[in-house]
Structure formats: C-alpha cells, structure tokens
Amino acid sequence: MKYMTSSAGVPGITPWQDTWYKLSTNHIAVAGLLVLIILITGAVFAPLIVFHDPHEQYTDILLAPPFWHEDSKPGFILGTDDLGRDIFSRLVYGARYSLFLGFVIVCLSLLVGVAVGAIAGMKRGVIEAVILRMMDIMLAIPAILFAIVIVAILGASLFNAALAVSIVLLPHFVRITRAAVITEMSKDYVLASKLDGSKGWLLFFRVLLPNISAPLIVQSTLSFSNAILDIAALGFLGLGAQPPTPEWGALLSASREFIETAPWTVTLPGLAILITVLASNLLGDGLRDALDPRIDQS
Amino acid sequence: MSVQLSANNYRTPLLNVENLSVDFEQNGRNNSAAESVYLNVHAGETVAIVGESGSGKSATSLAIMGLIRKPGVLRSGKVKLNGVDLLALSSRQRRRYLGKDISMIFQEPTVSLNPSFTIAQQISEALKCHGKMTRAQRYSRALELIREVGITDPEKCLQSWPHQLSGGMNQRVMIAMAISCNPSLLIADEPTTALDVTVQAQILNLLHRLQQKNNMGMIFVTHDLSVVSSIAHNVVVMYAGQVVERCSVDDLFQCPRHPYTEALLKSLPAYHSNTNKRLSSIKGSPPGTVESMSGCRFYSRCNYAKNDCRQSTPDLLGEPDSNSRAVRCFRPLKALSTSNDRPV
Amino acid sequence: MPQLLLRRILLVIPTFIGIVALTFFLIRLAPGDPILLIAGEHGVSAERYAELQKQFGFDQPLFIQFADYLSQVLNGDLGLSVVTQTPVLDEFGKLFPATLELALIAMIVAIAIAIPAGVLAAVKRNTLIDHSITAISLVGYSMPIFWWALLLILLFSVNLGILPVAGRLSFIYDIESVTGFMLIDTLLANDKEAFIDALHHLTLPAIVLATIPLAVIMRMTRSSMLEVLKQDYIRTARAKGLSEFSVIFKHALRNALIPVITVIGLQTSILMTGAILTETIFSWPGIGKWLLEAVYRRDYPVVQGGVLLIASLVILVNMVVDLLYVLINPALRQK
Numbered sequence: 001m002k003y004m005t006s007s008a009g010v011p012g013i014t015p016w017q018d019t020w021y022k023l024s025t026n027h028i029a030v031a032g033l034l035v036l037i038i039l040i041t042g043a044v045f046a047p048l049i050v051f052h053d054p055h056e057q058y059t060d061i062l063l064a065p066p067f068w069h070e071d072s073k074p075g076f077i078l079g080t081d082d083l084g085r086d087i088f089s090r091l092v093y094g095a096r097y098s099l100f101l102g103f104v105i106v107c108l109s110l111l112v113g114v115a116v117g118a119i120a121g122m123k124r125g126v127i128e129a130v131i132l133r134m135m136d137i138m139l140a141i142p143a144i145l146f147a148i149v150i151v152a153i154l155g156a157s158l159f160n161a162a163l164a165v166s167i168v169l170l171p172h173f174v175r176i177t178r179a180a181v182i183t184e185m186s187k188d189y190v191l192a193s194k195l196d197g198s199k200g201w202l203l204f205f206r207v208l209l210p211n212i213s214a215p216l217i218v219q220s221t222l223s224f225s226n227a228i229l230d231i232a233a234l235g236f237l238g239l240g241a242q243p244p245t246p247e248w249g250a251l252l253s254a255s256r257e258f259i260e261t262a263p264w265t266v267t268l269p270g271l272a273i274l275i276t277v278l279a280s281n282l283l284g285d286g287l288r289d290a291l292d293p294r295i296d297q298s
Numbered sequence: 299m300s301v302q303l304s305a306n307n308y309r310t311p312l313l314n315v316e317n318l319s320v321d322f323e324q325n326g327r328n329n330s331a332a333e334s335v336y337l338n339v340h341a342g343e344t345v346a347i348v349g350e351s352g353s354g355k356s357a358t359s360l361a362i363m364g365l366i367r368k369p370g371v372l373r374s375g376k377v378k379l380n381g382v383d384l385l386a387l388s389s390r391q392r393r394r395y396l397g398k399d400i401s402m403i404f405q406e407p408t409v410s411l412n413p414s415f416t417i418a419q420q421i422s423e424a425l426k427c428h429g430k431m432t433r434a435q436r437y438s439r440a441l442e443l444i445r446e447v448g449i450t451d452p453e454k455c456l457q458s459w460p461h462q463l464s465g466g467m468n469q470r471v472m473i474a475m476a477i478s479c480n481p482s483l484l485i486a487d488e489p490t491t492a493l494d495v496t497v498q499a500q501i502l503n504l505l506h507r508l509q510q511k512n513n514m515g516m517i518f519v520t521h522d523l524s525v526v527s528s529i530a531h532n533v534v535v536m537y538a539g540q541v542v543e544r545c546s547v548d549d550l551f552q553c554p555r556h557p558y559t560e561a562l563l564k565s566l567p568a569y570h571s572n573t574n575k576r577l578s579s580i581k582g583s584p585p586g587t588v589e590s591m592s593g594c595r596f597y598s599r600c601n602y603a604k605n606d607c608r609q610s611t612p613d614l615l616g617e618p619d620s621n622s623r624a625v626r627c628f629r630p631l632k633a634l635s636t637s638n639d640r641p642v
Numbered sequence: 643m644p645q646l647l648l649r650r651i652l653l654v655i656p657t658f659i660g661i662v663a664l665t666f667f668l669i670r671l672a673p674g675d676p677i678l679l680i681a682g683e684h685g686v687s688a689e690r691y692a693e694l695q696k697q698f699g700f701d702q703p704l705f706i707q708f709a710d711y712l713s714q715v716l717n718g719d720l721g722l723s724v725v726t727q728t729p730v731l732d733e734f735g736k737l738f739p740a741t742l743e744l745a746l747i748a749m750i751v752a753i754a755i756a757i758p759a760g761v762l763a764a765v766k767r768n769t770l771i772d773h774s775i776t777a778i779s780l781v782g783y784s785m786p787i788f789w790w791a792l793l794l795i796l797l798f799s800v801n802l803g804i805l806p807v808a809g810r811l812s813f814i815y816d817i818e819s820v821t822g823f824m825l826i827d828t829l830l831a832n833d834k835e836a837f838i839d840a841l842h843h844l845t846l847p848a849i850v851l852a853t854i855p856l857a858v859i860m861r862m863t864r865s866s867m868l869e870v871l872k873q874d875y876i877r878t879a880r881a882k883g884l885s886e887f888s889v890i891f892k893h894a895l896r897n898a899l900i901p902v903i904t905v906i907g908l909q910t911s912i913l914m915t916g917a918i919l920t921e922t923i924f925s926w927p928g929i930g931k932w933l934l935e936a937v938y939r940r941d942y943p944v945v946q947g948g949v950l951l952i953a954s955l956v957i958l959v960n961m962v963v964d965l966l967y968v969l970i971n972p973a974l975r976q977k
Contacts, residue, residue: 137660140953140960142914145933149949152937153671229786233919236788237934252789259792260800267796270789278784285780365880389886396883404874412875414896414972424882459972475882 022290029286035279043095051075052086054093054246059084063262081251081265082258090246091272097247098228098276101162105227106220108166113173114216118204120174121181128178135171143168143226144233151239158231158247161240165230169223176219180212214291221284225277232273248273310381311338312515313362313400313483318375320357320366331357331370333539336614339483339515346518346530346547348562352584354539355519359485361385362517363402364392379483398428401476405488407468411460417444417471418456424478443474447504466497470504477508483515484508490525502529523566527551535559538584538595541614544624555623555630557600594627602629646968654961659712661953665946666711670704720947725939730947734929739822740810741921741928745913747825747844748851753906756856760863761898764871765890775860782857787916791850791923798846808925810843811836847924851916855909862905866898873897900971907963911956 013021023029042049052058052075064073064080066087072079078088120131138146150164184190185208193207234240235249243254248269255265315337321328332354339345347355357370364384366372377384379400384392404410411420421443422436431439437456444452447470460468469489476484486505490498506529509516518529526533526547533550535543535558543556554560564578582599593608594600600607607628616624686694695701702710714720720730763775798805810824811817815836817827825844828837870876871894879893917930925931929948936944968974 133656133660136657136957137664137953139911140657140661140956141664141949142911142918142952142956144915144918145949145952148918148934148937149668149945152940152945153668225784229784232786233788236786237919237922239937249786249788252792256792259796263796263800266789266792270786270792273786273789274781274784277786278781281780281784360877363881365877393883393885396881398883402881404878406874410874410878412879412893412897414970415893423884427883461973472878475878 019287019290023286026286026289028282029289032279032282032286035275036283039095039276039279040099042092043099046089046092046096050086050089050092052089054085054089055244056086057084058086063258063265065262066264066268069264078268079262079264081255082262087265087268090251091248091268094246094248094251094269094272095276097158097241097245098231098273101158101231102224102227102280105162105166105169105231106224108163109169109223109227110173110216110220112166113170114177114209116170117174117177118181118208121178121185122200122204124182131174132178135174138168138171143230147230147234148237148239151234156239156242158235158241158245161231161234164234165227168230169226172219172223173216176215177212180215181208184208184211218284218288218291221280221287225280225284228273228277228280309340312341312343312380313337313339313517314376314378315358315362316376316378318358318361318377319373320354320361321371321373322357323369323371328371330354330539332361332536335375335536335541337517337534337541339517341482341515342509342513343532344509344516344518344530346520346526346533347536348520348523348526348533349536350521350584352538353536355521355536356487357539358536359402359487359517359519362485363396363400364389365402394428397424397476397481398479399481400483400485401479401481402485402487403469403472403476403489406492407472407489408460408463408465408492410472411468413460415459416456417458417460417463421456421471421475421478424475428479439478440474443478444471446477446508447471447474448500449474464497465493466501469493469497469501473501473504473508477512477514480512481514483517485517485519487519488521489518491520491522498525505529523550523562535562540595540626541624542596542626544614544616544622546623549623553631555625555632556596556627557602557631558596560631561599561601602631604629646974647965650961650964654957657957658954661950661957662712662715663708665950665953666708668946668949669942715950720950721943723936723944724941725936725944730944731951733932733944734948734951736822737927737929737932740824740926741917741930743823743825744844744847744851744920744926744928745917747848748913748916749855749906749909751848752852752856752859752909755852756859757863757895757899757902760860760902761867761890761895763860763864764867764898767868772864776864779857779860779864782853783861785853785857787850787853788919788923790853791846791920794846794849795923805846806843807846810840810927812839812843815839847920847926850923851913851920854912854916855906858905858909858912859902862902863898866901867894870894870898900967903970904963904967907960907966910959914952914956 023033058076058080061073061076061080062084063082064076065071066079067077069079076086076088078086078091081087081090116131120128141149146168147161147164150167151160154160154163181204190203190207193203198207231240231247232249232252235247236253238250238253241247241250243250251269252266252273255262255269259266315335318332318335318337319330320332322331323329335354335358337345337347337358347358349355357366360366360370361372361375362377362384364372364377372385375385379395382395384395384400387395411417415423418437418440421440422433425431425436425439440456441452444455449455449467449470455463455467455471460471463471473489484505489505490501493501502525505516505518508514518526520526530547532546533544534541535550535556537558543550543554543559545555550559551563554563558580561578561580565580567577580599585595585598593610594603594612597603597607612626612628614624614626615630616622700707718731720734722728723730723733726733759775763772766772795807799807806812811828815828815833817824817831817833817836820827820830824840825837828840871890876889876894879889884893914930917928918934919930920926921928921930922934929952933945933948933952935941936948
C-alpha cells in the first residue's frame with residue numbers, strides 16, 4: 001500500500017541498500033545470516049577456538065560422552081570418538097571443509113553456469129537448443145546418482161566430489177541465466193545499449209549482469225546449502241572425503257557403528273550439517289523475498 | 299423522482315445499513331476504510347455509491363455482504379435485510395442469505411470467475427447451494443438465465459471456460475449467476491469499469507431491465523458520475539471513508555450541496571457540453587490515511603475551506619436514518635455555482 | 643492440444659539419445675583402459691582381452707561403437723553385469739519393485755500429509771499452526787536424510803526396539819514373489835503376520851524417503867494456496883453463499899494444485915537420490931543400493947545401464963506430469 005513505509009523508490013537509496021533494508025526486517029533471515037557468520041568465523045579461526053588437534057588421539061579417553069553427560073571428561077566438551085579424538089575440534093575443523101567447499105563449488109558452478117546460460121540466452125537458435133537439451137539430460141539424472149557416477153569414474157576423493165557436485169548444480173544456473181537474459185534482452189534499455197554500440201560479452205557484463213543478479217544470488221545461496229548436503233552425502237557414502245579427514249559426512253559414516261554405544265558421535269555431526277544447511281536456506285528465502293519485486297509491498 | 303423519494307421514506311426499506319465502519323489493519327495501526335455509513339435501499343430502487351478509489355465504497359459494499367477479510371476488520375454496524383441483521387448472524391446462518399436474497403457482481407468479471415470450472419458448473423453451483431433442484435433442472439435453469447442476460451448461443455456459453463469468453467460476456471455470466479436465486483438485493487461493485495464503453499452501456503441496460511422486471515433493490519458502486527445519471531434513483535457520495543452527501547439523482551446534478559460533489563460534477567465532460575470551458579480537475583489527492591486527521595477530510599482540496607473546516611469535523615446533517623438529503627459540510631452550497639466566487 | 647502433446651513427446655527423443663550418449667561416453671571418459679575397467683579389478687589374460695575388445699567392439703571407430711550401443715539399448719540389451727554375469731536389465735527388473743514400493747508409499751505418505759497441512763497453513767496464515775508447519779517444512783527441506791535415518795534408527799530401533807533396521811521382511815517368513823511388492827505379496831500369500839512384518843520394515847525407510855518431498859510439497863501447497871486465496875473468484879465463491887469448506891477445497895485447492903502437481907512430478911528425481919541413501923542405510927534390496935554397490939565394485943555395465951534406466955524413468959515421469967499439467971489447466975487445454 002502506498003502509505004506503507006518502504007524505502008523503495010526513495011531517491012538516494014540504491015537497490016542494494018533497499019534489499020539490505022528489507023532483509024534486515026526479516027528476523028528469520030537475519031538469524032540465518034548470523035548463524036552462518038558465526039560458523040564462518042569459527043571455521044576461519046578454528047585453531048584459536050579448539051583445545052585439541054582434531055587428529056590427536058587420546059587413547060585413554062575413547063568414546064567419552066559430551067558435557068551434559070555425567071561421565072564426561074573435562075576439556076572434551078562434546079566428547080571423543082572411537083579413537084579418542086576430540087569431537088568438538090573435529091566438528092569445528094569440519095566446518096572448514098563444508099563451508100569452504102560449499103563456497104568453491106557454488107563459485108565454480110555459478111561462473112560456468114552464467115557463461116553457458118548467457119551464451120544460450122544471447123545467441124539463441126541451435127546453440128541454445130543444444131545447451132538446453134544438455135541441461136535436460138543432466139537434470140534427468142538424480143543429483144546424487146550423477147555425482148556418484150562422476151566420482152566413480154574419477155575416483156573417490158574430496159576434490160572429485162566437489163567437482164561432481166559443482167557439475168550437478170550447473171543446470172540450474174544455466175537455466176536461470178538464460179531465462180533472465182532473454183527477458184532482459186527484450187527490454188528497451190538493452191536495445192538502447194545495443195544502439196550505443198555495446199555487444200557480446202561487454203553488453204552482458206556491463207548491461208545485463210547487474211540486472212539479472214537477483215535470481216542468481218538467490219540461487220547461489222540455495223545451491224550453497226545443496227552443495228553442503230551433497231558433499232556430506234558423498235562423504236557419508238565413502239565417495240567424498242576419506243578418513244581421517246574430519247568432514248561432517250565422513251564423520252557420520254565413521255561413527256555409524258557406534259550408534260548404540262555412543263550415539264552422540266552420530267547426532268553431533270548431523271546436527272552440524274542440519275544447522276548449516278538450515279541457516280543458508282533461511283538466508284536464501286529471505287534474500288528471495290527481499291529481491292523479488294513481484295511480492296513487493298504485499 | 300422526488301415524489302417517489304418521499305414516498306419511500308414511509309415504507310420499510312429492503313436494506314437498512316446503520317453505522318457501518320470498516321478498518322484496515324496495517325502494521326498494527328488501524329486505517330479507517332469506511333466510517334459510520336448509513337444507507338437505505340428500497341425494493342425496485344437503485345442507490346449509487348459514488349467516490350474516488352479509496353473512498354470506502356467497495357469496503358462498504360463488501361461489508362454489507364459480510365465479505366470483509368483480513369487485513370480488513372468490521373468495526374461496527376448493522377445491515378438489516380428485511381429486518382434481519384445479517385452481521386449479527388453467524389457466518390453459517392449468513393451464508394443462507396448470500397447468493398440467495400442478496401448477491402453481488404464485481405469489477406473484473408474475468409478474474410471473478412473460477413478458471414477451473416465451466417460456466418455451467420459455476421452457475422449451477424449457486425442453484426445447488428440454495429435450492430433443491432435436480433441436475434437437469436439446474437441445467438435448464440442455467441440455460442434460461444444465460445438467455446435472460448442476452449447471450450446468444452447459450453448452450454455453447456455454458457460449456458465454455460471463463461478464459462474463452464470476453465469481459466462483457468463474463469460480466470453477463472456473473473449477472474446470470476447473481477440473479478439465479480432471484481435475490482431481492484443486488485450489489486454491483488463497479489460492474490462496468492473494466493469493460494469497453496460500448497459494452498458498458500449494454501450491461502447497464504441489462505441491469506436496469508432485470509431490476510425493473512424483478513423489482514430488485516440495487517446498490518450500484520461506481521466512480522463514474524455519468525453512469526449514475528442513467529441508472530440510479532438516489533446517490534450516496536463518499537469521500538475518504540465518509541458519506542459526504544446523500545440525495546436523489548436529480549438533486550445531485552441540479553444542486554449539489556457538498557463542495558466535493560460539485561467538484562466531481564465539474565470534472566464531467568458532459569457537464570460542460572454547452573460551454574467551451576476547460577474541464578476542471580480536483581487539485582491534490584485523497585488522504586491516504588485519516589487516522590490523525592482532524593477537521594473536514596476534504597479540507598485541503600476544498601475551494602471554499604475556511605479555518606474552522608480544519609479545526610472541527612462536520613457532521614452529516616440531515617436525517618441519518620432516511621434517504622432524504624444530507625450533507626457533511628459547515629457551509630453547504632445553496633445553489634449550483636459555476637465559478638469560485640460564491641457567497642458564504 | 644494434440645500438437646502440444648506431440649511436441650512434448652518429440653522433445654523426449656533427443657533427451658533420451660543424449661542420455662544414451664552420456665552413459666556411453668561415461669566409461670570412455672574414465673581414466674585407464676575401458677576393457678580393464680569393464681573386466682573389473684581381477685585383470686584379464688591377453689586372449690580374453692582381445693575377445694572382450696571384439697565383444698564390446700572397441701576395435702571399431704567411436705561412431706560405429708555408439709551406433710551399435712544405441713541399437714543394443716533400443717533392443718533392450720544393456721549388457722551383462724561383470725560381477726554376476728546376468729543381464730543388467732534382468733537385475734534391474736528384479737530389484738525395481740522394491741524401490742518402486744518404497745517410493746510409492748513414501749510419496750503417498752508425503753502427499754497425504756503435505757497437501758492438507760499446506761492448505762491448513764495457508765488458511766490459518768500467521769498463526770501458530772502456520773508457523774509450526776512452515777518450520778517443519780524448512781527443517782525437513784534442510785535435513786540430511788542419511789542422518790535423519792540414523793536418528794530414527796536410534797530412536798525406534800535402538801532405544802524403543804519396535805522397528806527393524808534392515809531388509810524388507812524377517813527371515814522367518816517365506817513369501818513367494820508374485821508382484822514384487824512385499825505388501826501385496828504377503829497379502830496374496832494370505833499371511834497376515836508377514837504383512838505386518840513387511841509394514842514394519844517399510845515404516846522407517848518410507849518416513850526417511852518421504853521427508854524431503856513432504857517438505858517441498860507442503861511449502862508449495864501453502865504458497866500456492868495463499869496466492870489463490872487472494873484471487874477475486876474466491877470472493878465470488880463466498881458471495882454465492884458457499885460453505886468455507888467448499889470455498890477452500892473446491893474453488894481454491896483445485897487451482898492451487900496446478901503448480902503443486904508440477905512439483906510432485908519433480909520429486910521423482912529427488913526420490914531416486916533419496917532411494918540411494920535410504921536403501922543403503924536400511925539394506926533395502928532395491929536399485930539404489932544395487933547401483934551404489936556396482937559403483938563400489940566398479941561394475942560398469944551395471945552403472946551404465948542403471949543410470950540409463952533411472953534417467954529414462956525420470957524423463958518419462960516428467961513428461962507425464964507435463965501432460966497432466968496441460969490436462970488439469972483449462973486455459974492450456976483449449977489451445
């Protein structure tokens with residue numbers, strides 16, 4: 001409604017400030033952002049936070065329970081695993097893998113996806129049809145299965161798993177970019193830029209990209225959570241990070257056999273995954289609401 | 299007309315709206331959409347509610363139907379249809395009247411029909427809801443109704459989906475649906491606004507004819523004064539949620555008493571048909587929210603405003619429980635003035 | 643409409659050929675000798691190598707090889723499993739009912755809960771009910787289901803001891819496989835105890851597999867209902883004097899379901915991803931577990947054939963959903 005307080009359209013306020021304003025009024029999205037910031041800070045400053053080396057084995061303290069348990073060992077707030085390693089340290093170091101890999105995977109997928117999508121959207125014709133068909137094919141193979149197959153061919157390693165996941169996430173970026181480019185290309189300001197002599201990649205980067213960035217940002221946030229889930233799933237299946245790497249999925253997989261004797265070795269890594277994924281999904285939803293002009297001023 | 303009007307005053311009205319107020323809640327604040335509206339409609343009579351968008355005319359008509367939904371809130375009011383206060387009923391009891399004794403047509407016919415059902419389904423649903431008819435009876439009644447509203451090839455129309463028909467056709471269908479149970483009151487909320495001018499006239503004629511034939515009471519909501527002259531008997535002018543003037547249609551055009559009514563008339567092209575004067579427009583725009591306003595709501599746009607207009611709020615003077623003339627102004631206009639220099 | 647149908651069906655053909663090509667090149671992309679890969683880790687003698695080379699046509703040009711492969715696929719020949727030496731298609735056919743049973747039950751559970759819950763959330767917008775349903779949907783959507791499976795095992799099997807952790811049926815029952823659906827087969831065998839046992843085995847995997855579709859469908863139903871409830875025709879329906887039940891479940895839901903059905907269709911792919919994880923954790927003898935084991939064993943013909951079959955299934959389901967979308971949407975149907 002017109003008398004609602006909204007910063008949209010107020011002179012002197014950039015679209016980004018407007019987005020930030022809307023995002024900051026969405027408490028749930030802000031909570032997600034805060035959790036992510038805490039997790040990233042924890043991952044970056046991991047050595048300063050933890051008391052133990054994540055690989056050090058305290059052979060006299062095997063499978064110690066977490067602090068709320070009466071048998072817990074001082075100094076090991078979340079207990080130890082079957083080899084006597086501090087679970088808290090392993091989880092904090094594990095955040096490095098999940099968050100960093102998630103970031104790298106999304107960047108890779110975004111870069112390639114935007115380039116391919118832009119070509120499809122600007123060139124149209126046969127090239128577009130071929131690209132779209134290829135994306136259909138990739139989407140027809142279930143994500144984890146596709147990643148598993150790629151890993152199976154390239155060999156099981158964290159690097160290959162990350163590569164596989166970024167390939168799996170690719171089609172979404174391609175489709176979104178293409179659709180957005182086609183929509184924008186039909187608008188007058190693009191025509192004006194064309195008449196001004198802009199063409200090719202210059203036109204794309206200078207004129208189109210700033211105007212199609214909103215859906216790409218939203219997709220990136222949501223892909224980030226998917227990437228973390230997929231990497232963890234591959235780790236869990238033994239196709240991603242290999243022991244003793246403290247990646248969360250691999251931690252879960254290694255502690256499966258202790259589910260009866262030391263359930264916390266199973267619950268904690270999974271909780272870490274859930275919290276991270278939930279936080280980035282909340283942020284992604286908030287960004288979508290803030291960036292989507294369609295539901296503006298509802 | 300004025301004779302009929304005074305005669306009406308002694309009859310029990312078909313619809314009697316008293317002190318109807320509707321608010322809209324926004325960010326924890328209440329914005330008044332319609333404030334203390336009084337309204338009477340007699341059988342066979344058309345009352346037009348006239349006003350700009352946001353004047354509260356749609357909120358009033360939806361409130362009469364009990365169709366105010368969040369963020370709208372019904373604050374107070376009685377809506378007596380043949381003596382029964384609809385708003386005092388439970389929603390289950392009220393539903394027995396909706397679509398049967400009182401029905402409504404809307405501004406955008408095409409989006410007011412459900413895209414997933416055929417015309418036949420939608421018309422027969424109204425019949426099914428309020429009566430005991432067999433399937434075949436409902437179909438033949440639907441056919442009859444479709445013919446009644448002047449659609450050629452009624453069979454084909456009944457089999458159609460709303461998206462296959464034009465806006466004018468869809469409005470005819472809406473009318474057929476609304477009159478399916480022979481309502482005593484029809485509320486038409488800007489029924490012609492979204493239609494082409496040529497179609498507008500057809501729909502107006504149709505409504506007029508049906509009203510005469512069935513002796514229906516009708517509330518005709520519009521922002522278009524030129525439509526009012528051809529269909530209404532009495533007029534209620536609303537501004538910023540309040541009724542500012544109430545009169546017969548003849549009085550409206552011959553001697554408007556509220557400055558807002560006068561300003562509306564002056565912005566009509568037909569009104570100036572004999573002169574070469576420029577069409578006048580009303581300066582400014584209606585207040586968005588009236589919460590913190592004191593004084594007359596038309597104050598800032600009024601050509602005749604004095605200091606006291608800002609300080610205290612004028613009441614609707616006249617008899618609030620009848621359709622006789624009433625005006626909400628400290629210094630109502632005496633006679634029509636075409637210039638701004640009028641005696642105070 | 644027939645044109646639209648035809649167009650949609652024709653579009654599937656290049657996608658299918660693309661998938662065949664992808665699975666064909668899969669093995670050739672892998673580092674190392676494809677024959678050694680196909681032969682497995684045990685290695686082969688020189689004669690066997692030549693024999694295999696001839697058998698698989700690796701001495702032919704790539705294009706010919708692909709054409710041969712394509713014609714084989716179209717004739718239903720997906721090769722032999724390196725490990726068991728049985729045709730891939732037969733193995734798939736034997737294991738598929740187990741996956742289908744699990745996936746169908748999961749989907750039925752998901753839809754049966756998600757649509758009413760989504761409608762309820764939309765109708766009770768911004769109430770505690772709505773917030774709870776939205777929260778459940780968000781958590782479900784973010785859930786690492788392999789962990790969720792372990793949590794459920796921890797609760798229902800380890801702590802409460804009421805549900806089994808592995809397989810489709812306890813060993814004490816011997817049920818003849820007629821349809822491949824354990825629930826139906828036990829009923830056909832008229833063995834009530836076995837039926838309940840099969841149901842017990844199905845419960846946890848079905849819950850796990852239903853989680854993400856449930857969350858997605860719930861969310862979609864809610865937002866689609868909210869959109870529809872704002873429409874003018876809902877007001878018309880209320881003005882007719884229809885009951886609120888009729889307004890919501892007839893007038894609103896009918897329209898709100900159109901996008902929801904598309905989303906349900908898209909769950910096929912997610913279900914197959916889930917099946918791989920779920921079947922592995924619960925030792926469910928379906929194609930998900932079979933494929934993953936084939937990957938571990940480097941049984942390439944199985945991987946190749948399995949991927950091809952699953953991908954074909956996904957595009958088939960998506961095509962059906964697309965057609966359904968046209969059928970339930972009158973505005974599209976007429977064109």
